[in-house]
Amino acid sequence: MSTFLTLTVSGISLAALFFMVSAGLSLIFGLMGILNFAHGAFFLWGAYIWFEVFNRTGNFPLALLAALAAGAVLGAVTERVFIRPIYRRPLSQILVTLGLGLVLTQLVIAIWGVQPQYFASIPGLSKTWRVGDFYVPSYKLFVIAIGIVVLAAVWTLLRYTRIGLIVRAGVENPAMVESLGINVRTVFLGVFALGAGLAALGGAVFAPYVNSTTTDMGQTVLLSAIIVVVLGGLGSYLGSAVGALVIGLAQIYVPYYTFQLETSSLWPHGWPTNIDSSAASLISLVLLVAILLIRPQGLMGLKLEPGGL
Amino acid sequence: MSIQIPLATASVETAKTVLSLRNIHTYIAGSHILQGISLDVTEGQTTVLLGRNGAGKSTTLRTTMGNLPAAQGSITLDGHELRGKPAYFAARQGVGFVPEDREVFVSLTVEENLKLAQRGGASRGAAGIEQAYTLFPDLRQARSRSAGAMSGGQQQMLAIARAMMNRNRVMLVDEPTKGLAPVVVKQLATIFESLRDEGETILLVEQNLEFAARVGHRFYVLDEGRIVHGGRMDELTRDPELLRRYIGV
Ligand SMILES: Nc1ncnc2c1ncn2[C@@H]1O[C@H](COP(=O)(O)OP(=O)(O)OP(=O)(O)O)[C@@H](O)[C@H]1O
Numbered sequence: 001m002s003t004f005l006t007l008t009v010s011g012i013s014l015a016a017l018f019f020m021v022s023a024g025l026s027l028i029f030g031l032m033g034i035l036n037f038a039h040g041a042f043f044l045w046g047a048y049i050w051f052e053v054f055n056r057t058g059n060f061p062l063a064l065l066a067a068l069a070a071g072a073v074l075g076a077v078t079e080r081v082f083i084r085p086i087y088r089r090p091l092s093q094i095l096v097t098l099g100l101g102l103v104l105t106q107l108v109i110a111i112w113g114v115q116p117q118y119f120a121s122i123p124g125l126s127k128t129w130r131v132g133d134f135y136v137p138s139y140k141l142f143v144i145a146i147g148i149v150v151l152a153a154v155w156t157l158l159r160y161t162r163i164g165l166i167v168r169a170g171v172e173n174p175a176m177v178e179s180l181g182i183n184v185r186t187v188f189l190g191v192f193a194l195g196a197g198l199a200a201l202g203g204a205v206f207a208p209y210v211n212s213t214t215t216d217m218g219q220t221v222l223l224s225a226i227i228v229v230v231l232g233g234l235g236s237y238l239g240s241a242v243g244a245l246v247i248g249l250a251q252i253y254v255p256y257y258t259f260q261l262e263t264s265s266l267w268p269h270g271w272p273t274n275i276d277s278s279a280a281s282l283i284s285l286v287l288l289v290a291i292l293l294i295r296p297q298g299l300m301g302l303k304l305e306p307g308g309l
Numbered sequence: 310m311s312i313q314i315p316l317a318t319a320s321v322e323t324a325k326t327v328l329s330l331r332n333i334h335t336y337i338a339g340s341h342i343l344q345g346i347s348l349d350v351t352e353g354q355t356t357v358l359l360g361r362n363g364a365g366k367s368t369t370l371r372t373t374m375g376n377l378p379a380a381q382g383s384i385t386l387d388g389h390e391l392r393g394k395p396a397y398f399a400a401r402q403g404v405g406f407v408p409e410d411r412e413v414f415v416s417l418t419v420e421e422n423l424k425l426a427q428r429g430g431a432s433r434g435a436a437g438i439e440q441a442y443t444l445f446p447d448l449r450q451a452r453s454r455s456a457g458a459m460s461g462g463q464q465q466m467l468a469i470a471r472a473m474m475n476r477n478r479v480m481l482v483d484e485p486t487k488g489l490a491p492v493v494v495k496q497l498a499t500i501f502e503s504l505r506d507e508g509e510t511i512l513l514v515e516q517n518l519e520f521a522a523r524v525g526h527r528f529y530v531l532d533e534g535r536i537v538h539g540g541r542m543d544e545l546t547r548d549p550e551l552l553r554r555y556i557g558v
């Protein structure tokens with residue numbers, strides 16, 4: 001039982017990380033019809049900006065904010081310069097975002113090198129509580145809390161503000177929104193910047209989770225995030241939260257119960273080792289195929305109810 | 310073949326042209342759909358655009374709105390050029406749009422649909438919404454329900470109300486009676502009569518001739534991407550040969 005609880009906390013914190021990446025991915029897809037393959041690179045940049053600021057200042061909250069801001073700026077520039085000229089050209093979008101993702105990743109390697117970066121422990125968040133066999137690292141609780149704050153903040157934005165109203169209408173019919181006198185492109189830019197900022201925040205939060213930054217972390221997380229988005233229903237905001245929970249928990253439970261790995265291999269970092277992560281990817285894919293067969297629109301896709309997010 | 314169509318006649322009262330299209334050409338996916346459309350919409354009048362299925366009526370409205378690019382020609386609103394501008398520009402200049410098939414936002418509530426349309430200075434604000442509810446009592450009833458849950462007729466009313474949320478110079482309305490029950494069509498006719506009597510300026514695409522005759526001042530007939538006839542509404546209804554040729558009634 002305590003093992004199960006330990007795994008569950010790990011799974012939920014992993015879900016919180018996936019959610020931060022997939023929320024933006026899903027909103028961008030829903031509003032603009034773009035599957036942004038550069039999203040993993042925003043995550044990666046978030047991790048490295050966080051590392052740089054934290055390493056220099058030792059100020060953890062400042063480093064998180066810096067990553068969020070850098071991601072938003074990177075997203076805004078990306079939308080304006082690379083995405084805007086190729087709206088409604090899906091093939092170009094795939095090529096451009098894939099290419100951009102590679103370039104941004106290479107830039108990280110050029111600046112920081114391929115070797116992982118290590119850093120001091122996070123002040124106030126390095127403790128692990130233990131009740132019998134139930135381990136709760138405080139950092140994982142922090143990650144869960146951040147995930148909940150992001151979930152609630154974006155939900156409030158979508159549900160209760162004019163910008164949110166425009167985004168929800170835009171997901172349904174951007175041309176009609178424009179015919180009402182609203183410049184949809186500006187909203188696209190804002191959503192792209194927000195999505196990229198959240199992905200970068202995800203990367204920043206993720207680095208201490210695995211105690212290092214590595215240049216391949218963007219790609220790994222992008223795959224999971226895409227699965228989360230499809231699973232949750234393309235363009236559905238709450239769907240991506242549900243999808244993240246399913247994938248996060250599955251990626252922790254399955255390797256453990258399938259291969260009977262020691263809980264210690266998931267603790268304190270909770271990020272699957274190589275064997276685990278291929279098993280985790282496999283189970284994600286199996287889940288994805290199963291859901292797509294039963295509910296091709298995803299778990300929460302195409303909800304036609306008021307306030308359907 | 311080139312027919313000279315008399316454009317809005319400078320009639321007895323000094324009627325002002327609000328919206329004016331000159332020699333508009335529009336291509337969709339490489340096909341030449343509009344082949345030189347010219348028409349005028351006079352202030353305070355309802356101008357009806359008639360024509361068979363596929364004649365290019367919706368394309369004319371969507372081109373005017375800016376949702377489709379015109380390859381050539383000019384579209385002016387109170388003398389200001391709209392061609393080459395995005396749809397939000399036309400809307401902000403005072404073009405209200407009720408598209409074919411209504412296009413209400415089904416994932417939003419009725420009231421959210423109305424609020425979305427309200428923009429800053431031009432908006433009629435809470436009074437505008439109240440006015441819409443007075444005009445369409447069904448909408449008041451359904452205000453916090455999903456627009457997707459409403460009947461076709463109610464959705465049409467919502468689409469019209471939505472276009473009236475701001476002070477418009479002209480409203481483009483595309484086949485409001487399409488697919489609706491006769492009783493709803495009658496209701497809509499009353500609405501458009503009162504809009505006409507209040508002096509709204511409207512460009513109305515309509516296939517229902519009886520409806521068009523009831524609410525329209527002037528008409529144009531569109532055929533295969535060209536304007537082939539135009540005049541006063543009563544001239545059309547008195548000319549069975551014209552009706553048979555272009556509209557098929
Ligand atoms: N997206 C499109 N792709 C290709 N052709 C199109 C497209 N939209 C319209 N057309 C063509 O353009 C022509 C004019 O269409 P339009 O919708 O303007 O006609 P309409 O007069 O409004 O007809 P209806 O009475 O059926 O609404 C038609 O021949 C139609 O097939």
Ligand SMILES: [Mg+2]
Nearest residue numbers: 366367368409
């Ligand atoms: Mg049409």
